[in-house]
Amino acid sequence: MPLTSLVGNHALKEQLMPRLSGGTLGHAFILAGPAGSGKEELARILARAMVCDHPGAKPCGSCPACKKALGGIHPDIIAVAPLEEGKAITVDQVRQMRADAYVRPNEAPRKVYIVEQADHMRVEGQNAMLKLLEEGPSYAAFLLLAENQGGLLTTVRSRCETLSLIAQEQELSGPEEEQTALLARTMAELWLAGDEAGLMALCAEYERKKWTRQQFSSLTRYMTEHLRSLLPTGADRRRILQGTQLMDQFRLALAHNVNPAHLAGWLCASCTEE
Numbered sequence: 001m002p003l004t005s006l007v008g009n010h011a012l013k014e015q016l017m018p019r020l021s022g023g024t025l026g027h028a029f030i031l032a033g034p035a036g037s038g039k040e041e042l043a044r045i046l047a048r049a050m051v052c053d054h055p056g057a058k059p060c061g062s063c064p065a066c067k068k069a070l071g072g073i074h075p076d077i078i079a080v081a082p083l084e085e086g087k088a089i090t091v092d093q094v095r096q097m098r099a100d101a102y103v104r105p106n107e108a109p110r111k112v113y114i115v116e117q118a119d120h121m122r123v124e125g126q127n128a129m130l131k132l133l134e135e136g137p138s139y140a141a142f143l144l145l146a147e148n149q150g151g152l153l154t155t156v157r158s159r160c161e162t163l164s165l166i167a168q169e170q171e172l173s174g175p176e177e178e179q180t181a182l183l184a185r186t187m188a189e190l191w192l193a194g195d196e197a198g199l200m201a202l203c204a205e206y207e208r209k210k211w212t213r214q215q216f217s218s219l220t221r222y223m224t225e226h227l228r229s230l231l232p233t234g235a236d237r238r239r240i241l242q243g244t245q246l247m248d249q250f251r252l253a254l255a256h257n258v259n260p261a262h263l264a265g266w267l268c269a270s271c272t273e274e
C-alpha cells in the first residue's frame, strides 16, 4: 500500500488512497502539522505518486521513476528549503522556482516542488508564491509544508488544498491500551444505542482523571474499528457511518489542539442527534 510509510494519520490516508490510484491529485497542497507528524514523508509520497509511471495505484514503488524518487535523484522532484538554518525561503528563491517551473519536466508528466517551512516565508515571498500558484504551468505541482497554517497568507491558503497531519505521539501500550480499547467498545455501543445518559456518566468518570490527547486519539481509533466491526451484524449502517465520520472529525480537531474534554462533550451531545 502506497501510504504505509506514513505513520498514523489513518483518516487522512483513507481520504487520499482513492485519489492516489485515480490520479486526481491537484496542483497545490498545504501539508500542515506539527513536527513529527509526517509532513515530509507525505510530501515525498505525493511527489512520487505524481511522477510514477505505473498505470495502477501510485506510487508503485518499483517503476524507474519511483526508484529514482526513492533514491532522491528524480530530476522532476525539487526540494526548496531556506538557504540558512533559521532563515526563511527568500523571494529570490521563489523567483528561481518560477523560472525553473516554466522549463518543462525532464521525464515525468509533472514537475513537483516541495517547499519547506512555507509558513516562515515573508509576505513578499508568499505573494510571489501566490502568483506562481495562480499562473504557473499546469504540469507544475507545489507542496507547501507548514507547521503553522496561520503563518500563510489567506490568499495562499485559498489557492491550496490543505492536508492536516496529526503528530504521532507515543503509542499507548500495555494495560493503558487494553483499557482504552475496552472503553472504546463500551462507548461505541452506548453511542450506537443512543444512550446519552450512559455515555455522559462514562465520560464524566474519565474527565475526572483528565483525558490525554494520546488517550483520546487512541479512543477514536478503537471506536472506529469497533463500529466497523459491527457492520456485518446488521446494526444500523447509517448510524455506524455517522459515528466513524464523527471520529474522523475528532482526529482533525485534535490536530488543531481542541481539548479532548470538549470532544467528549461533543460525542455525548451527538448521541441523540439525528
Ligand SMILES: [Zn+2]
Pocket (backbone or CB within 6 Å): 051, 052, 053, 054, 059, 060, 061, 062, 063, 064, 065, 066, 067
Ligand atoms: Zn512507480
